[in-house]
Amino acid sequence: xxxxxxxxxxxxxxxxxxxxxxxxxxxxxxxxxxxxxxxxxxxxxxxxxxxxxxxxxxxxxxxxxxxxxxxxxxxxxxxxxxxxxxxxxxxxxxxxxxxxxxxxxxxxxxxxxxxxxxxxxxxxxxxxxxxxxxxxxxxxxxxxxxxxxxxxxxxxxxxxxxxxxxxxxxxxxxxxxxxxxxxxxxxxxxxxxxxxxxxxxxxxxxxxxxxxxxxxxxxxxxxxxxxxxxxxxxxxxxxxxxxxxxxxxxxxxxxxxxxxxxxxxxxxxxxxxxxxxxxxxxxxxxxxx
Numbered sequence: 001x002x003x004x005x006x007x008x009x010x011x012x013x014x015x016x017x018x019x020x021x022x023x024x025x026x027x028x029x030x031x032x033x034x035x036x037x038x039x040x041x042x043x044x045x046x047x048x049x050x051x052x053x054x055x056x057x058x059x060x061x062x063x064x065x066x067x068x069x070x071x072x073x074x075x076x077x078x079x080x081x082x083x084x085x086x087x088x089x090x091x092x093x094x095x096x097x098x099x100x101x102x103x104x105x106x107x108x109x110x111x112x113x114x115x116x117x118x119x120x121x122x123x124x125x126x127x128x129x130x131x132x133x134x135x136x137x138x139x140x141x142x143x144x145x146x147x148x149x150x151x152x153x154x155x156x157x158x159x160x161x162x163x164x165x166x167x168x169x170x171x172x173x174x175x176x177x178x179x180x181x182x183x184x185x186x187x188x189x190x191x192x193x194x195x196x197x198x199x200x201x202x203x204x205x206x207x208x209x210x211x212x213x214x215x216x217x218x219x220x221x222x223x224x225x226x227x228x229x230x231x232x233x234x235x236x237x238x239x240x241x242x243x244x245x246x247x248x249x250x251x252x253x254x255x256x257x258x259x260x261x262x263x264x265x266x267x268x269x270x271x272x273x274x275x276x277x278x279x280x281x282x283x284x285x286x287x288x289x
Contacts, residue, residue, distance in 0.1 A: 003069050003070065004072075004152065004153040004154070005069045005070070005150050005152050005153055006151050006153060007067045007069065007149070008145050008147055008148060009065040009066060009103055010105075012059050012060065012063050013061050013062050014061075015058065015060065015144060016058050016134035016136075016142075016145070017057060017132055017141065017142045018033070018036075018041065018055065018056060018132075018133045019034060019035070019041075019054065019055040019056070020034045020035065020052070020053040020131075020133075021133050022129045025129055026231065029138070030135070031135065031254055032234060033133040033135040033137075033138075033251050034133045034250050035056065035058055035133075035250070036209060036269070036270070037274060039169070039270050040077045040078035040114075040115075040168070041116045043093075043116075044056055044076065044077040044078070044118035046163060047118065048073045048075050048118045048119065049095075049157060050118060050120065050121070051157060054118065054154075055123040055133070056118040056119075056122070057106075057145070058115075058116055059116075059117065061109055063081055063106035065103055065104065066103070067101060067102070067103050068101075069100060070153065071097070071100045072119050073095050073096065073098070073119070073156075074095070074118065075094060075095050076092050076106055076115055076116065076117050076118075077092075077093055077116050077168055078112065078116040078274070079110075079112030079114055079115045079274055080109065080110050080112065080115075081106055081109045081115050082107035082108075082110075083096070083104070083107065084105045084107070085105075086102045086103055087103075087105075093166070104117070111274075112275075113274050113275070113276050114274060119153055121154035121155045122154045123151050123152070123154075124153060125142045135251055137209075137253060174279070175203065175279050175282070176281075176282050177247065177282070177284070178286060179237060179263065179264055179284065179285050180263050181193065181261070181262050181285060182260075183260055184259035184260050184261065185262065186223075187259040188219055188259070189219075189221070189222045190222075192220060193261075196219060196245065196285065197284065197285045199283075200280070201215065201217075201282070201283070202277075203276065203278065204244075204277065207275075208249075209250060210249060210253075211238075211248050211249055212246065212249060214244050218242060218243025219245065220243065226257040226258065227257050227259060229255040230255060230256070231255055232248060232253055232254055233248070234250065234252065234269070235247065235248060235263045236248045236264075237261050237283075238260050238261075239260075239261055245283075249272065
């Protein structure tokens with residue numbers, strides 16, 4: 001086994017190929033997609049000497065196991081988890097040299113939800129609209145991993161600096177999301193902003209790459225019915241008929257007919273990617289964030 005590729009031994013609950021996403025196609029109904037925790041994905045690439053946008057594996061909750069068909073340097077970041085090579089424990093959050101044919105196992109997350117596995121040279125599946133990302137909503141990009149699948153690897157880049165270890169943010173016990181008001185805040189009752197800012201919310205188990213769903217007090221509408229479909233952006237806080245806010249993540253629809261009470265700034269969304277079901281959630285409203 002000398003070719004530059006890897007075979008999937010255990011796909012895990014949901015493991016996807018992700019890079020930094022597709023830009024400039026919302027008018028065609030194609031969302032950005034890409035890694036939900038971009039800082040973690042970029043750090044994994046930095047540790048193995050890749051450019052920030054190289055494609056990595058994003059695992060969900062219970063990790064995955066792969067067998068590289070060539071010697072390669074790997075790194076795991078994001079949700080802390082045990083990492084082994086041929087059953088031997090190796091470092092999380094640091095580059096590890098893996099021999100050809102050895103099984104790399106990313107274990108279940110001990111905190112958080114999503115871990116990122118980078119390979120020197122990146123995963124080089126065929127790009128679609130200039131991205132290698134799996135998009136669960138549109139179906140673009142490679143399908144989620146399945147046992148036995150084979151993924152190609154690129155050759156390590158020259159001139160990309162890498163580090164042996166780097167600080168990584170921890171996973172907080174409480175998710176705090178800042179919210180800029182609008183654009184349809186006037187569709188809600190006068191007390192809706194107070195309810196959103198003071199309500200005891202938790203992350204719902206129905207959350208996924210499309211949106212972070214919530215459990216807690218419902219927001220009441222002052223205007224009934226639906227809007228004509230309008231554009232939706234990353235971080236939009238949309239409120240469906242049940243009144244429970246949904247924060248749109250990377251695979252979100254590009255249009256929608258439910259009103260948006262506010263928008264979470266992109267820097268806050270990495271923490272949302274690591275918030276598991278039941279995590280306490282607090283919204284902080286402000287005009288200038």
